[in-house]
Amino acid sequence: MSVLVYTEVSKGKIKKASLEAVNYAAQIASKTGTTATALIINAGDASLDDLGKAGASKVLHISNSGINASDSQVLTRVINHAVEAEAASIVIFSNDLTAKAVAPRLAARMKAGFVPGAVDYPATDAAFTVNKNVFSGKAIATYQVNSAKKVISLLPNSFQVKTDGTAVAATAFDVPADLLSSRIKVKEVKRESNELSLPEAELVVSAGRGMKGPENWGMIEDLAKQLGAATACSRPVSDIGWRPHHEHVGQTGIAIRPNLYIAVGISGAIQHLAGVNGSKTIVVINKDPEAPFFKAADYGIVGDAFEVVPKLIEAVKKFKASQN
Amino acid sequence: MKILVCISKAPDTTAKIAFKDNNTAFDENNVQYIVNPYDEWYALVRALELKETLGGTVTTVSVGGADMEAIIRKAFAIGADDGVRIDAEPTDTFFVAEQIAAYAKQGGFDIILAGKETINYNGSSLGGMLAELLDMPYVSMATKLDVAGTTATVECDIDGGTEVIECNFPLVISAAKGMAEARIPNMRGIMAARTKALNVIPAITADKLTEVKSYTLAQGRTTCKMIDAENAGSLIDMLHNEAKVI
Ligand SMILES: Cc1cc2nc3c(=O)[nH]c(=O)nc-3n(C[C@H](O)[C@H](O)[C@H](O)COP(=O)(O)OP(=O)(O)OC[C@H]3O[C@@H](n4cnc5c(N)ncnc54)[C@H](O)[C@@H]3O)c2cc1C
Ligand SMILES: Nc1ncnc2c1ncn2[C@@H]1O[C@H](COP(=O)(O)O)[C@@H](O)[C@H]1O
Numbered sequence: 001m002s003v004l005v006y007t008e009v010s011k012g013k014i015k016k017a018s019l020e021a022v023n024y025a026a027q028i029a030s031k032t033g034t035t036a037t038a039l040i041i042n043a044g045d046a047s048l049d050d051l052g053k054a055g056a057s058k059v060l061h062i063s064n065s066g067i068n069a070s071d072s073q074v075l076t077r078v079i080n081h082a083v084e085a086e087a088a089s090i091v092i093f094s095n096d097l098t099a100k101a102v103a104p105r106l107a108a109r110m111k112a113g114f115v116p117g118a119v120d121y122p123a124t125d126a127a128f129t130v131n132k133n134v135f136s137g138k139a140i141a142t143y144q145v146n147s148a149k150k151v152i153s154l155l156p157n158s159f160q161v162k163t164d165g166t167a168v169a170a171t172a173f174d175v176p177a178d179l180l181s182s183r184i185k186v187k188e189v190k191r192e193s194n195e196l197s198l199p200e201a202e203l204v205v206s207a208g209r210g211m212k213g214p215e216n217w218g219m220i221e222d223l224a225k226q227l228g229a230a231t232a233c234s235r236p237v238s239d240i241g242w243r244p245h246h247e248h249v250g251q252t253g254i255a256i257r258p259n260l261y262i263a264v265g266i267s268g269a270i271q272h273l274a275g276v277n278g279s280k281t282i283v284v285i286n287k288d289p290e291a292p293f294f295k296a297a298d299y300g301i302v303g304d305a306f307e308v309v310p311k312l313i314e315a316v317k318k319f320k321a322s323q324n
Numbered sequence: 325m326k327i328l329v330c331i332s333k334a335p336d337t338t339a340k341i342a343f344k345d346n347n348t349a350f351d352e353n354n355v356q357y358i359v360n361p362y363d364e365w366y367a368l369v370r371a372l373e374l375k376e377t378l379g380g381t382v383t384t385v386s387v388g389g390a391d392m393e394a395i396i397r398k399a400f401a402i403g404a405d406d407g408v409r410i411d412a413e414p415t416d417t418f419f420v421a422e423q424i425a426a427y428a429k430q431g432g433f434d435i436i437l438a439g440k441e442t443i444n445y446n447g448s449s450l451g452g453m454l455a456e457l458l459d460m461p462y463v464s465m466a467t468k469l470d471v472a473g474t475t476a477t478v479e480c481d482i483d484g485g486t487e488v489i490e491c492n493f494p495l496v497i498s499a500a501k502g503m504a505e506a507r508i509p510n511m512r513g514i515m516a517a518r519t520k521a522l523n524v525i526p527a528i529t530a531d532k533l534t535e536v537k538s539y540t541l542a543q544g545r546t547t548c549k550m551i552d553a554e555n556a557g558s559l560i561d562m563l564h565n566e567a568k569v570i
Contacts (some may be wrong), residue, residue, distance in 0.1 A: 010484065070487060072452065072462045097483045101464040104452030108421060113533035115447050129537060134445055138341045140540050141445075147533040183461045184491050187477070191485035199483075203570065207458065245467070245502060246481065251337060252361065253429060254499050260569040271337055277542065281567040283559065284548070294548050299562065303553030313558030319564065 003029040004088035005056065005270035006079055009046045009198075010096065017094035017156040017200050018055045019163060024121070024154050025092040026055025026165075031124050032090070039082045039173075039265065041067055041075075044147045052168035060086075060173040067175075068182040070189075072101040080109055085173070095153035096199060097285070103153045112149035119155050119278075136251045136274030155278075157200050157257050201230035204258045206249065206276070210265015210286065210305055214242035219309045220264060226316040227228040232256070234266045250275035265305045268293025286310070325380030325471065327371040329404065330438040330450065332386065332414070334360040335393040337443065339399040343539045350444075350539070359395050362439025364402065368498035370469055372403040373504060375388055378471060383406045383431070387414045387423045393522060396486040400517035401509035406448055407520070412527035416462070417445075420451060421453035422530035428458060435476060439464060440500040455496035463489060467502035 005025035007018035025036040037054035040048065042063060051059045060082055068074050076120055079102065084092060091106060095097035095117045107114035117131050120139065122130040127144050130152060134141040171271040198204065205224040211217060218230075224231045231247060238248035249256055251271040257278035264285045266272060273296050276282070287304050295298045335341075335355045342351040358364075370380045380547055384399045384407035386392050396407045410423045428436060438451040448464070455462030467486070468479035474493045481500065497517075509517075550561050563570045 007482075070482070071487060072455070072464070073460075076456065097465060097481055100448045101452060104417070104447075104449035105456040105462060107449070108418060108453040108456035111418075111531070111533070112448055114417065114453075116447050133542070134539070135335075135341045136443055136446060138542055139343070141536045142538045142540075142541060143534050144537045145534050147531070183495075184463075186488050188487065188488040189482070190487070194462060197484050217461060231437050244488075248501075252510070255446075260563065281563065281569045282545070283563070296545055297548045298545055298567065299559060300548045300549065300550045301553055301556055301559065303556065308553055308556045311556040312559065315560040318478065319560045319570075320556070 002034050002086045002088050003032070003090045003092060004083055004086055005036055005038050005051045005092040006099070007038050007051060008038045009040065009043045012044070012046050014040070014046060014048070014050050015094070015200070016161060016259050017096060019050055019161045020156065020159055021092050021094040022051055022054035022056050023159060023162055027121055028090060028092070028124075032113055037086050037088070039079065041069065041078065048170045049167035050163050053163040053165045055165050057168065059168055059170040061170040062173050062175055064180070065173060066177065068180070068184060068186070070186045071182040072105050074180055074182050075102045076105040076109055077174050081108055081175050081179060082173065083110065089149050092149045093151070093153040094279050095155050099153045103151055107151040108236060110151065111145040111147060112151045113145035114151045115143045115145060116153050117155045118152050120159050122152070133278065137255065137277050138274065153258065154272045155203065157259070164178040196230040198230045198232055198249075199254060199256055201256070202258050203229035203260045204228050204232050204279075205264070206232035206234070206266065207237070207264040207305075208266030209236050211237075216306070217243070219313065223262070223309055223313050223316070226313055226320070231259070255264045263293055264309060266293060267291050268296060325374065325378055325435070326431065326433045327375065327380060327382045328433040328436045329363065329368050329371050329382060329384050329398060329399070329433060330386070330424060330436070330454075331368070331384045331399050331407070332360045332439070332442050333357045333362045333388065333392060334443045337361070341541065343541070347538050347540065357391070357395065358396050360439050360442050362441060362499055363399040364399065366501065366503040367437040367439050368399055368402060368404065369504035369507050370499060371435070374469070374471055383407060385410065385424055385427055387412055387420045387527075389413060390411065396522055397517045398509070400520045401521075402497045402507055403513060405520065407522050409522060410527055411524055416532035417447055417449050418453055418534070419530050419532045421450055421457055423527055424454055425457035426528045427455070427525070434474070436460070436494070436496045437496045438496070440498050451498035452495050458496065461491050461495045462497070464498045465497065465500045466497045467500050469497060469503055
């Protein structure tokens, strides 16, 4: 018996959200009297030391160029192979787009109760229960998992990542070729290579229709750059093509929960809040003192974005200089 | 081409969220139910567009009680040909997937569409489970779907970008924003909806692997600290010293 955690490499490094999932898996493992095994596929030259440091007692590395990682059916078979080899009864994912395709499949295959987007450690004393956001962040539900096997995907940025453990050497792990047959042909992959991934970002600067037009986004990008933040936007802004659609946050876009969310010229409609109200600290900049967003904010500035944002950029520059 | 669209119901996006019976159940008092937006705006409408250009049928499937029927009729009014209600309370997604899989196995569907997620439980899990139970490929978070012959070309969101894939029938797809534009039913559609076949079938025996034990409302923020616009720069110090986020 063990806890298996699925991890991934991005841009030559183990993803931060994967390390968070390893932390989470290690906690659950120690609570249930077992150990955590991290699984990683085609890590290339990336250092796998952090997986052990984040709490994995064992690291399984599958190197196989024949794995079509765009096919959830293939990934499910491959991960299930590791589940069986490790006799894992609990499988942990970070709730990213890969997990959204693969984790429910794997759960059905294992006949495991599935909790997508958990925000907390499970309680394991009497029954196995775990909390998850529902109603687009307006409430939290406590799910009880009744099956012996369980699959949980953890909402990114739920915990601070810790890597103060000990590295372990990775073990090469093979998968039989007959698990790899795929019916999905990848025609094209478009990656926004330089940008920070929005769901993983700790700091986010977001703007809405108050910016008047796409030509005014320079200062939003500048503020984000100075802070080391990702950029996001409200829905109408992506609908009219001022910003790319993957930046759209909210009920119908993506849900994020960074440490800091700065909203510039966004009114704070309930559907927008649904995607951002899990953020730790919210700053709202709006020229209308009655904008509903102020009710959901920690810090507010009533003012014209075109005057306030440049001031913030200057202040961040000064702050950074004082830190050096 | 035979297309199956999974239709669920969801509280209107502006509905007040409250709980009853000692926080163990959602309080439906004064709550208006709608077709889950992803199911209606994207999955159903794209299915209808494909049918209109390439021919075929669009069937809906829903797992739920009798109150689900108004939701199914709305899908009929928009243009679905017929629909099935599997008579059971949809409390666990694996259970729902087993129900829909049992029905879909007999149907010979080429494409099965679900929404990206239900806006009440935000699971994003039914499509994947269904695909696994049916042993079919699954493309999640699809923003574009085209069909030529018996091949689907699908564009979908992946971490840090998008991807275009090709897959032969049959397959399961979850639909996200971008796949189509919402349609408003017209009078003819609403009239026709009344006479379309809504078949009610009994549920099969299947396990429920999870259950919700209780709910809590997310905590709102208590106070918003206002900063004078003239002095906007002081925000940065507060974010560092007070909020400790930078
Ligand atoms: C079913 C459904 C789902 C939806 N899903 C989403 C979603 O996922 N995400 C989302 O964002 N929306 C969503 N919406 C839309 C949502 O209801 C709002 O319409 C939208 O969020 C408003 O965007 P906005 O705040 O950018 O624009 P507006 O509402 O037009 O607000 C602009 C704001 O900018 C302020 N402003 C103007 N000029 C300046 C200036 N110079 N300086 C500072 N402030 C200024 C104004 O005071 C105003 O508050 C959804 C709607 C529905 C019905
Ligand atoms: N009870 C149900 N009946 C039919 N389809 C459903 C049901 N519940 C969910 N679905 C479909 O599955 C999608 C994802 O739901 P979920 O996994 O609950 O977020 C929805 O958008 C629907 O298309």
